[in-house]
Each structure stands twice: as structure tokens, then as C-alpha cells.
Amino acid sequence: MAESVVRRRAALRVLGRLAGRLGGALFVLWAVASITFFAVRLIPGDPAQAVLGGPGSQASPEALAAVTAEYGFDQPVIVQYFAQLGRLATGDLGRSYALNMDVGPLVLSQLGGTLVLAVLSLALAWLLALALATWSTRGGLVAARVATSLEIVAAALPHFWLATSLIVVLSIWLGLLPPISTGGVAGLVLPVLTLAIPLAGFLGQIMRESLLTALESPFVLSARARGESERGALWIHALRHASLPAISLSGWAFGSLISGAVVVETIFARPGLGRTLLGAVTLRDVPVVIGVVMIVAVAYILMTLLTDAASRLVDPRLRLS
Structure with missing residues (x-):
């Protein structure tokens, strides 16, 4: 009886340690994704222009408006942030703006x-x-x-x-x-x-x-x-x-x-x-x-x-x- 109690306690300690490691890993990934998202957003420039090839692309206002609506750049930043987290949670890293590939x-x-x-x-x-x-x-x-x-x-x-x-x-x-x-x-x-x-x-x-x-x-x-x-x-x-x-x-x-x-x-x-x-x-x-x-x-x-x-x-x- 005493041996089974000891084993149960040891198993609980192991599971607790694993749960702690998993929670720490998820927290690190969330922090990295959040900091990176807001840091990139602080870079001067229009993200819609980045999709269309950068400031030198001379994109028309109509093209900029279409890209802004398609990628949700007209939404508040917090809405874009949670949308990005939702995609990452499903394993979707998105599509490259510049290279147009996954x-x-x-x-x-x-x-x-x-x-x-x-x-x-x-x-x-x-x-x-x-x-x-x-x-x-x-x-x-x-x-x-x-x-x-x-x-x-x-x-x-x-x-x-x-x-x-x-x-x-x-x-x-x-x-x-x-x-x-x-x-x-x-x-x-x-x-x-x-x-x-x-x-x-x-x-x-x-x-x-x-x-x-x-x-x-x-x-x-x-x-x-x-x-x-x-x-x-x-x-x-x-x-x-x-x-x-x-x-x-x-x-x-x-x-x-x-x-x-x-x-x-x-x-x-x-x-x-x-x-x-x-x-x-x-x-x-x-x-x-x-x-x-x-x-x-x-x-x-x-x-x-x-x-x-x-x-x-x-x-x-x-x-x-």
C-alpha cells in the first residue's frame, strides 16, 4: 500500500513537472509572437505597400485599398493581433507578402x-x-x-x-x-x-x-x-x-x-x-x-x-x- 502511494506521488510530480514545462513553452511562444507582431508594426511604412512590392512599386490608390481590405489592414491593430494568434494556434504561419508563397x-x-x-x-x-x-x-x-x-x-x-x-x-x-x-x-x-x-x-x-x-x-x-x-x-x-x-x-x-x-x-x-x-x-x-x-x-x-x-x-x- 505504501509503495503504491509513493509511486502515485512520484507520477504526480513527474506530470506536474511536464505540465509546468509545457506551460512555460506555450508562454514563451505567445510572448515571442506578441513582441514580434507589435515590433514589426512599429516599423514606419504602409504594410499594404509592402504587399505590393514596397514604396517604389507606385501602386495605385485602388490597388492599395483592395490589399488593405483583403489583408485586414483597415482593422484595429488589436483585431489583427488576435487574428494572427488564431492562425498561429492552428499552425498556419500565413503567406509571405513579398514572395507570395506559404x-x-x-x-x-x-x-x-x-x-x-x-x-x-x-x-x-x-x-x-x-x-x-x-x-x-x-x-x-x-x-x-x-x-x-x-x-x-x-x-x-x-x-x-x-x-x-x-x-x-x-x-x-x-x-x-x-x-x-x-x-x-x-x-x-x-x-x-x-x-x-x-x-x-x-x-x-x-x-x-x-x-x-x-x-x-x-x-x-x-x-x-x-x-x-x-x-x-x-x-x-x-x-x-x-x-x-x-x-x-x-x-x-x-x-x-x-x-x-x-x-x-x-x-x-x-x-x-x-x-x-x-x-x-x-x-x-x-x-x-x-x-x-x-x-x-x-x-x-x-x-x-x-x-x-x-x-x-x-x-x-x-x-x-
Whole structure:
């Protein structure tokens, strides 16, 4: 009897946690959709002109009136807002004003390139951060100072400056890599480096401090007392615990990489959500802007859930709690 009560309570806790996560995800999507809708509406210009090709289209007053009535631009903004939320609730992202095509297929066709760029950049940032953290903690005072300086400088580098510098050095001076994305592996190197280096500096600082703390923790001292080598104490015991803060921040880092893709994809002429979003904002293409932002929000939520699961996998204490 007591065992069944315990199981029922555990199941209720799990369901409560899942309901909380689902509610939080829905709130994030609502907030993103609302902020994006009103932010785009604040851009100067007539949305009816955007549908007809922009201010340079020289559309007639009759055409503007017809488009205004068709798209409901003559309705109050609050009515347009709730109509937009209603369409999003049914999974309808609308139709692009500028391209005259459904937003869903348009956004999904650009999603793959941005996800590849973000995932590869995150993986490279982790490798660089791990290398800097382990070198700074085990390489002596000089290595610690050099690694710390590299982390600080890397974390402060703007994406546009770093991208330009990499193009000048690796493409123009040395001729090693193409300056724009060519669709192959070589065209990915410079965009990935541009996104990964600043993130590696940030993750490296966090991982180094956590690693120093973990190396002085009782469980590592106990492992050393049992005859564990310094390398084993580092790689088997300390590093797993030191990686927890960086794992928790990987969800935020993924979102940062997606936002950085706007700059990187534009500079390297790489197709993706970043260039699509920039073009849609320029043309006041509200459905495309909202569609891109919503897809990015969903990807961010999924990445946050994955990082939470990874944290529980690495740290048994989280699973027990």
C-alpha cells in the first residue's frame, strides 16, 4: 500500500513537472509572437505597400485599398493581433507578402542550413573551451594566464569584425578558404569559426572556474587518495562535474548562435534563417518575420530541454531529486 502511494506521488510530480514545462513553452511562444507582431508594426511604412512590392512599386490608390481590405489592414491593430494568434494556434504561419508563397515551407527550407551552422559552431566552441580549460588548470601559471587572456579576448570579439578579419587573413592573404559560402565543407569553415570563437571564450571562462573548484572537491581528493592518477582525476571525476554549468548554458548559447547567424549568413552570403529574417524585416514582410522567429523559438525550447536532459544524465543528483 505504501509503495503504491509513493509511486502515485512520484507520477504526480513527474506530470506536474511536464505540465509546468509545457506551460512555460506555450508562454514563451505567445510572448515571442506578441513582441514580434507589435515590433514589426512599429516599423514606419504602409504594410499594404509592402504587399505590393514596397514604396517604389507606385501602386495605385485602388490597388492599395483592395490589399488593405483583403489583408485586414483597415482593422484595429488589436483585431489583427488576435487574428494572427488564431492562425498561429492552428499552425498556419500565413503567406509571405513579398514572395507570395506559404511561410511554412519557406522557413523550413532555410532551417536546415542555420541548424547545421549552429550545431557545428556549438560543438567547436565546446572543444575549444574544453581545451583552454584543461590547459589552463594543468599547464602551470603561464598557461593559466595565457588561456585566461585568450578567453577574455575571444568572448569580446564582435561577429562582424571577426568575420571580416578571417576573410582578410584566410581568404585574401593566404587563399586557404573561400570568402563566401560555396555549399561545400570548405564554405562552412569561416562561418563556423566566426560563431564558435566568441562562444568558446565565454564557455571556457565558466568551465575553467568550475574545473578549478571540482579539482579541490572532496570526491576528487578521495579519488587521489585511492591511487587515481592526476589525469584520471581530471578526466574521469572532475571534468564531468565541471561541465555542468556549461551544459546548462548551452541552451542559451544555441539561441545566441541563431541570433549571430543573422550577421554571419549575411557576410558570407550563406542561405539560412538569418538572411531570410533580415530580408523580411527590410520588406516589412510580417508573416515571414513571425514565422522565422517562431521556428527559432521552438528550436530554442527543444534545445533547452535537451540540455536539461544532458545535465540529468551527467549529474546523478539531479535524477535523484
